[in-house]
Amino acid sequence: MADVPEPGTRAEDLLRDLAPQVLGALTRRYGHFGLAEDAVQEALLAAASQWPADGIPASPRGWLITVAARRLTDLLRAEQARRHREKAAAQQVPADHWLAAGADVPPAAADDTLVLLFLCCHPALSPASQVALTLRAVGGLTTAEIARAFLVPEATMTRRITRAKQAIADGGAEFTMPQPGERAARLAAVVQVIYLIFTEGYASTSGPSLLRPDLCAEAIRLARMLRALLPGDAEVTGLLALLLLTDARRPARTGPGGLPVPMAEQDRGKWDAPRIAEGTALVTEALRRGPPGPYQVQAAIAALHDEAATAEETDWPQILALYEVLMQASDNPVVALNHAVAAAMVHGPRVGLDLLDNVGADQRIAAGHRLHTVRANLLEMAGERDAARDAYRRAAELTASPPHQRYLNARAARLAGQAS
């Protein structure tokens, strides 16, 4: 199938998996997260060019740590020389600090990866910086690859990552696990960053994207990594389930010409059954553990959609109940919009339209096309063709995406044709 990513070579996969472990080990031993990150990138590049020719070394992790540590020493010397030149010798890091953590009892590589995730999603950074740094330091992507994925020039992404590393250094963040008291909030940030990486990929999948690394696949890989580190965390499990259950519908969500296909009209035969099975099992497991967090509830909603053999068989009463749970947990207007749709499917379009009037009072959503698209759908359901047509046209004017405009104008034209 065309949209399954090309499997990387064995050496590439191995390098991507080892990247956070090597960076974790180096940072734990020497500190200097920013420079260590540069050193690891260079070691990864060296491996990528040498391993395919010379063969994979007996201890790939040891090889990478040795090469990266050598490079870091060079970088630290250069940094020190620079500081001498700037007569800022007083700020030097004492040499004994370099060996702060004992090398005799190496901490588990898994813990290092987790600490690294917490560091990349540090609250001092903007979400965009957290995403970029996570993809580079934990995901092992190059700056050029990340720049392409977000369609920004490489120089822009380089600046963003450099500033992010500087902010972490300025904030004096330590390479240690967050304190128990702040751990929940920090983990929520990590989960949010992985979700953002996924939605960036999911929102942009239109047409052939030859150069964009698959951000959805990358987010799923990171979510799997996080779950392997924290198998007992129900929200992490909920996140992985949500990503799998959403990604499962991807093959069916765009039609010929890259036009979006609404869920009710998708060819469910194209949905990825193994992903649905895996996601459903995960969310079932997570929900058994007690009061569910928002990712688990969203995963449960996705599972109900995915399990319906036809759009008509969708369990809307159950979905409506879950949206009510989500509504209590947040005042997100997109949740309110989906809640109105679910209410319309259970109690009829009039009930949904009444709820939309309240949603429309929220300025965060009133200016966008989504509210008008949903209103148009519900008006069409209610048989109010002229009003539905106007709402589709209004939605088309409000979206900046040409494929969406084509879709919405086609819906409007179809209603105009029926009316005359």
Add this chain to the structure above:
Amino acid sequence: MKYMILVYASQRDYDAMVGKPAPGEPGWTGADFAAMGQFMEQFSSDLAESGELVDTQGLTAPSQARRIRLAGGTPAVTDGPYAEAEEVLAGYWIVECDSLDRATGIASRLSNTPGPEHVRARAYADVRPLAESRHELDG
């Protein structure tokens, strides 16, 4: 040197492209639209791959534009300031390459952009060298 490659379209062109053609005008089919999107994506990808792409953006329909000008000494804002058939900037690429001829060669590839024949017949692209900054002049 940096060069800007510019392409143009009117509100009427935008409407036709997104499935809302003016009465009596032929519209774009789904296949036309898909082929154009695929071509543009490939064009930009090739430039990124060759290292010549600095930036590229597409602009939304001219009806979304606002114009600001002084009216009686104070700034006044006009929504959708263009006439229906007026051609305005629709998108651009900034490329960095050795010469105006090379940039011209890049822009010439845009003449292969698929689309309805009547649109292809009157489409054009301009290439304009970017001005160097004062800083570089002083250097």
